[in-house]
Amino acid sequence: MRIVVGHLYPEHLNIYADRGNMAVLARRAALRGHELEVRPLGVGEPIRPGDHDLLYVGGGQDREQALIAPDLAARRRSLAEALADGAALLAVCGGYQLLGRFYRGHQGAELPGAGIFPHETVAGQGRLIGDVLIACELDGERWNVAGFENHAGRTRLDAGAEPLGRVVAGFGNDGESGFEGCRVGRAIGTYLHGPLLPRNPWLADWVLRQALAHASGSEPPAFEPLPDVLERQAHEVAARRAYARGGKLR
Amino acid sequence: MRVPLPLPLEIALARGAGRLSRLARRGGGTTIPGKILWLLDPRAIERxxxxxxxxxxxxxxxxxxxxxxxxxxxxxxxxxxxxxxxxGANLVSGVASALLARDGAQLGLFEVDEGALPEVARRVRPRAVCLGNLFRDQLDRWGELELVADRWRAMVAELPRDAVTVVNGDDPQVGYLAETARRAVVFGLDDPRHATPLPHAADSRWCVRCGTPYRYEAAYVGHLGDYACPACGHVRPALDLVARAIELDGLEASSFDLVTPDWTRRIRLPLPGLYNVYNATGAAALARELGASADEIVRGLEGFAPAFGRFERIAVGDREVVVLLVKNPAGGNEVVRTLLAGGPPPRAVVALNDAIADGQDVSWIWDVDWEPLLARLEGVVVTGSRAAELAVRFVYGGFDASAVELVPDLEGALDRGLELTPAGGRLFVLPTYTAMLALREVVTARGFTRPYWEDAA
Structure with a gap:
């Protein structure tokens, strides 16, 4: 089956090897007999409901993020419609921030967000940088997800909002709540890069299964597991790094 | 207020510490003396x-x-x-150690880490600063590229009144600093035959003034090239020193016309790759400001031997090890390009460490375009503390998993690479910074090369 990915602003938001996430999705889809078609979505290019099975927003530096923020915020309705239609969404770092209600920078200037995730982000003193490990539970399955974080923004989830995971080691959303990322149905956002998916193949498969559910108009299919020998080794090293040198919650 | 010791006493104490460091085999003593000096007297560097x-x-x-x-x-x-x-000790402590190392020095010449540059400039009060390029690198250490560029701008504005700022005009963020400098010299390349498409994830592709994507007449290395903004008209500044008529001779050398306001000379540089043409042009521009003549510049560049780990060739028994430091996407892409131009080797050892000096965030390996090189390799040995991550990168890049050998131990990986290399053959080793130092230590211990601090002397 063909899985259509709308990759938002690949020229602006690509700072933490977002290409790696795409490579992992493409290969793991192919190994299950599916084809991933990635369509870049630049500033002003419309998203029509039903066009995409998965939307992806990566991270950028402040300057690049400021360049695309108004365009992303203006997509509030089309993004909400795509998600209501059952499309999946993955947002990393800057993309995760800008899909909340707003991002307020150091000088107090506010970038508007697209309002997909129930959170607000405010730049704090000092960047939260380091290896990070979080414990996730998605649809009854439990995994650890290992990554690297590097963000000035402190993201506060609304009361009752569902995080992607709980911080085991590292800072997470704000360095104090113990939450990391956010989930709304088939949409997940996270600060974890490194990139996110190569060393967390189970999360890659979860995202693919959500996208396939939209593509086929049915439930997420079951996947035969892959051996993932190298991926597991990479995950273990990254997890050890988070314990040894990840940021400490305040 | 603490009264500082007399400078000669401080110098003697700090130098003694450097010798102890070498005697204790803790390394080259290239930063310890500076750190001691710092403790004794934080203003000694200035003095x-x-x-x-x-x-x-x-x-x-x-x-x-x-x-x-x-x-x-x-x-x-x-x-x-x-x-x-x-x-290569290029933080404040390294500069201080170099200042200590030699009595009777007339001129200080220091490479300085991008992040440490503002502080070093404030203390040393240089007469000239040469700024080469800004690529994404070690974001986990220095934050974002823009922050580094902003700090450089403030640094340039505060340089001594008569200081000259030598900038690479082909890098929009760096060339822009010429507008801030009291006196600027701009260098760059002009030979569109060597242009390549802007790479994936290029930095600084947006106009420094208005944010519109630049149009490139030619991009040479990453985002370095001849650019113009179609909206506001911001263009590459006029070049004072230019490399033209560039010929690349595989892995061996390159040659080019070095055009200055006063003279033009053909340079045959014993180093491969366009990025080294940039280095040579920048070096010529700075040396000229320091009073070097055309003859001195030509002779110096043509007689140049690679800095350690930068296309350094080491004879190891009857094989040759060629070490190419790879530490960020832009550098990695140029190493790949140079290797391909020279006829790619059948095998390589790639080493990924994640210490602070390497960058703890290893995501950059995904932004290097390894694929054209992988397509030509029969096998690759991956090593270092994040070897598994590298193996995953190569396999998801389409490389056959059975052709990737995972040998996390650096020495073991080097031996495996040598074993796979026929007698008289060459082994290419692509390490990150601390992996390069460790691998060099291995070949030094076996007597094939000298310690880096002796080479440096």
Whole structure:
């Protein structure tokens, strides 16, 4: 089956090897007999409901993020419609921030967000940088997800909002709540890069299964597991790094 | 207020610590003396630098600062006694150690880490600063590229009144600093035959003034090239020193016309790759500001031997190991391009460490375009503390998993690579910074090369 990915602003938001996430999705889809078609979505290019099975927003530096923020915020309705239609969404770092209600920078200037995730982000003193490990539970399955974080923004989830995971080691959303990322149905956002998916193949498969559910108009299919020998080794090293040198919650 | 010790006493104490460090086999003692000096007297660096009769020159860039500085040294050192941090210790402590190392030095010549540059410039009060390029690198250490560029701008504005700022005009963020500088010299390349498409995830592709994507007449290395903004008209500044008619001779050498306001000379550089043409042009521009003649510049560049780990060739028994430092996407892409141009080797050892000096965030390996090289390799040995991550990168890049050998131990990986290399053959080793130092230590221990701090002397 063909899985259509709308990759938002690949020229602006690509700072933490977002290409790696795409490579992992493409290969793991192919190994299950599916084809991933990635369509870049630049500033002003419309998203029509039903066009995409998965939307992806990566991270950028402040300057690049400021360049695309108004365009992303203006997509509030089309993004909400795509998600209501059952499309999946993955947002990393800057993309995760800008899909909340707003991002307020150091000088107090506010970038508007697209309002997909129930959170607000405010730049704090000092960047939260380091290896990070979080414990996730998605649809009854439990995994650890290992990554690297590097963000000035402190993201506060609304009361009752569902995080992607709980911080085991590292800072997470704000360095104090113990939450990391956010989930709304088939949409997940996270600060974890490194990139996110190569060393967390189970999360890659979860995202693919959500996208396939939209593509086929049915439930997420079951996947035969892959051996993932190298991926597991990479995950273990990254997890050890988070314990040894990840940021400490305040 | 604490009264500082007399400077000669401080110098003696700090130098003693450096010798102890070498005796204790803790390394080259290239940073310890500076750190001790710092403890004894935080203002000693200023006082030492102020003693240099010909002042100081600083070189910074994301990529090429070690090579560029070594080229300037090669050009000027016949005539001038140098204090030079040639072993690559490029933070404040390394500069202080180099200032301590040599009595009678006339000129300070220092490569300086991008992040440390503002502080070093404030303390050393240089007469010249050469700024090569800014690529994304070690975001986990220095934050974002823009922050580094902003800090450089503030640094340039505060340079001594008569100081000259030498900038690479082909890098929009760096060339833009010419507008801030009181006196600027701009260098760059002009030979569209060597243009390549802007790479995936290029940095600085948006106009520094208005944010519109630049149009490139030619991009040479990453985002370095001849650019123009179609909206506001911001263009590459006029070049004072230019490399033209560039010929690349595989893995061996390159040659080009070096065009200055006063003379043009053909240079045959014993180093491969366009990025080294940038380094040489920047070095020539700086050396010229330091008073070097055309003959001195030509002789220095043509007689240049690679800085350690930068296309360094080491004879290991009947095989040759070629070490190519790879530490960020831009540098990695140029190494891949150079290897392909020279006829790619059948095998390579790629080493990924994640210490602070390498960058703890290893995501950059995904932004290097390894694929054209992988397509030509029969096998690759991956090693270092994040070897598994590298193996995953190559396999998801389409490389056959059975052709990837995972040998996390660096020495074991080097031996495996040598074993796979036929007698008389060449083994290419692509390490990150600390992996490069460790691998060099292995071949030094086996007697094949000298320690880096001796090479540096």
């Amino acid at each position: 030492l630098a102020a003693r240099l009769p010909l002042g100081s020159a600083l070189v910074s860039a994301t990529n090429g600062k070690t090579t560029t500085t070594a080229m300037v040294a090669e050009i000027v050192q016949r005539r001038v006694e140098l204090a030079h941090n040639s072993a």
